[in-house]
Amino acid sequence: MRALLLKDFYTLKKRSLFMLVLIAVFALMPGEGNTQSFLPVVFAAALPITAMAYDERARWERTAAALPYGRATIVLSRYALGLICAAAAVALILIGAAARHAFGAYALDMSEVLGAGAAGLCFGALVMPFMHWLGVEKGRLAYFVGVAIMTGGLFAFKAMPGIGAAVNLQAGWLPLGALALDGVSALVSIWLYKRRAL
DSSP, X not given: OHHHHHHHHHHHHHHOHHHHHHXXXXXXXXXXXXXXXXHHHHHHHTHHHHHHHHHHHTTHHHHHTTTTOOHHHHHHHHHHHHHHHHHHHXXXXXXXXXXXXXXXXXXXXXXXXXXXXXXXXXXXXHHHHHHHHHOTTTTHHHHHHXXXXXXXXXXXXXXXXXXXXXXXXXXXXXXXXXXXXXXXHHHHHHHHHHTSOO
C-alpha cells in the first residue's frame, strides 16, 4: 500500500500543486466561523478523487491488474490517502489558529476543527463508493451532489445555533462516527470495485 500512496502523492504533487497550495492558504488564512475550517478539509478529502481521475485517464487500473495488488488494497490506499490529506488540512488549521492566538487574534474552537475533520471524512464516505462503482467520469454527478450536501449541511448547521451548541458538546465523538462511516464506505467500495469491469 505504501507504493500506491507514493504514486498518488507524486501524481498530486505534479498535477495538482495549485490545489494543494489553495488548500494550505484556506487552512492558514485568518477567518472566523465554520466555513474557514470546513472548506480546506473537504477540499483535501476530495484529493483522492483527483488522483483517481488521473489514474482513469492514464488507464492505470488496467496496468494495476498485472501488479501484485488486489482490488481491496487499491481501494483502501485511496481511503488512506483521504485520511492523510484531511488530517494534514486539520493540522494546518490548528497551526494557523495557534499563530493567530499568539498574536491575540481569533482562535478556532476545537469543536469546529473536529467538526471540519468529520465533514471531510463524511464527504469521502459519501462519494467514494460511487467513484469505485462508476468511475470518476461517470460518477462526477455524485461528486457534485456530495459537495452540495456538505455545503447545504454547513449552512443548515450555522442557521440553527441551538443544534450547533448541542453538537459542540459531543464534538469529540464526531470524528469517531465519521471514521466508522468511512470504514463502512470502504467495505462498500471494495465490494463494488471487485465487480466493476476495468
